Amino acid sequence: MEKISEHILEKVIRKRAKHSHKGNYGRVCLIGGSEEFGGAIMMAAEACVHTGAGLVTVVTHPHNHSPLHARLPEAMVVDWFKKKRLASLLPEMNVIAIGPGLGTDAYSLELLSLTLQLLSKKQVAIIDGSAITLLAHYPNLLNLCQDKQIILTPHQMEWERISQLPISNQTEELNSQKQKELNMTVVLKKHGTEIYTSDTVYQNISGTPAMATGGMGDTLVGIISGFTAQFPPTTETLLGAVYLHSLLGEKIGQTAYVALPTDIIQQISSEMKKHES
Numbered sequence: 001m002e003k004i005s006e007h008i009l010e011k012v013i014r015k016r017a018k019h020s021h022k023g024n025y026g027r028v029c030l031i032g033g034s035e036e037f038g039g040a041i042m043m044a045a046e047a048c049v050h051t052g053a054g055l056v057t058v059v060t061h062p063h064n065h066s067p068l069h070a071r072l073p074e075a076m077v078v079d080w081f082k083k084k085r086l087a088s089l090l091p092e093m094n095v096i097a098i099g100p101g102l103g104t105d106a107y108s109l110e111l112l113s114l115t116l117q118l119l120s121k122k123q124v125a126i127i128d129g130s131a132i133t134l135l136a137h138y139p140n141l142l143n144l145c146q147d148k149q150i151i152l153t154p155h156q157m158e159w160e161r162i163s164q165l166p167i168s169n170q171t172e173e174l175n176s177q178k179q180k181e182l183n184m185t186v187v188l189k190k191h192g193t194e195i196y197t198s199d200t201v202y203q204n205i206s207g208t209p210a211m212a213t214g215g216m217g218d219t220l221v222g223i224i225s226g227f228t229a230q231f232p233p234t235t236e237t238l239l240g241a242v243y244l245h246s247l248l249g250e251k252i253g254q255t256a257y258v259a260l261p262t263d264i265i266q267q268i269s270s271e272m273k274k275h276e277s
């Protein structure tokens, strides 16, 4: 297993060109946030905006529109019941993330299915949270994932659900085998998060138990989406996003008992500035 280099951020984060505009930094659509789990998609969206994605659209339950806009006027919001609007919106996107707070009811399943059907080979999708649980329960949906650029971000139980590997059996060898079967990049989240690609397995070197709090993975989705939207969609870019997330958790955890996702979000942009090259 290869450790992520502590110089990864200097490799990935580029100084912005003078004559660039928002269109150069990617269009991201984030889908999630049921009535119950609105906070999850808000944290993902805030993290994505603070990472620097050019245009961010959130597709969520209408219940979440006002709270989201009150916190984050930079994001656009679409009612997740408007499927025609969703179908016209998705093809315009560079990056689509689905799952934070999506829920697992019949309508969440419909949204996931529609999103995977519309996903093109040119776009990158990040599949997280409830969307992973749905994929595990409805494996036919995996047919819609074939030959597409997909990053799966399970915690250990979500990985158990989709890989059928009990947590105690989640060894490097078995995880790699399952990654190859699924043919998706897998970010297995835990202390020392592991990233499985088709040729190499990487391990994150930063992170702290101060990060063990609800919303931390949702925040990671926003950072990965923001990085993938504006930097080349490579493994290095993904490693940079994973590293930045836990580097910030670690920094906050030096003086705070718990590193809150919303505190991490506030630090993203200033930390990125220190590493641009």
Ligand SMILES: NC(=O)C1=CN([C@@H]2O[C@H](COP(=O)(O)OP(=O)(O)OC[C@H]3O[C@@H](n4cnc5c(N)ncnc54)[C@H](OP(=O)(O)O)[C@@H]3O)[C@@H](O)[C@H]2O)[C@@H](O)CC1
Binding pocket: 036, 037, 038, 039, 040, 041, 099, 100, 101, 102, 103, 129, 130, 131, 133, 155, 156, 157, 158, 189, 190, 214, 215, 216, 217, 218
């Ligand atoms: N503010 C919001 O709106 C928030 C909304 N959220 C949204 O909620 C949705 C459901 O996501 P979820 O992760 O909370 O629940 P689920 O998929 O059932 O997994 C939990 C089960 O797995 C087990 N477990 C074992 N190992 C584990 C590990 N390493 N890491 C974590 N769990 C581990 C664990 O074991 P236990 O804790 O019981 O020991 C438990 O039995 C999803 O859409 C998410 O985005 C959350 O982000 C929170 C903030």
Ligand SMILES: Nc1ncnc2c1ncn2[C@@H]1O[C@H](COP(=O)(O)OP(=O)(O)O)[C@@H](O)[C@H]1O
Binding pocket: 129, 154, 155, 189, 190, 191, 192, 193, 206, 207, 208, 209, 210, 211, 212, 213, 214, 215, 216, 217, 218, 219, 220, 246
């Ligand atoms: N003990 C720990 N050490 C380092 N990182 C941790 C620890 N516990 C949790 N994390 C990180 O927090 C995030 C948790 O993700 P997840 O369980 O999906 O959270 P949520 O769904 O509540 O947003 C992952 O990025 C994981 O690596």
Ligand SMILES: [Mg+2]
Binding pocket: 128, 129, 155, 217, 218
């Ligand atoms: Mg999660």
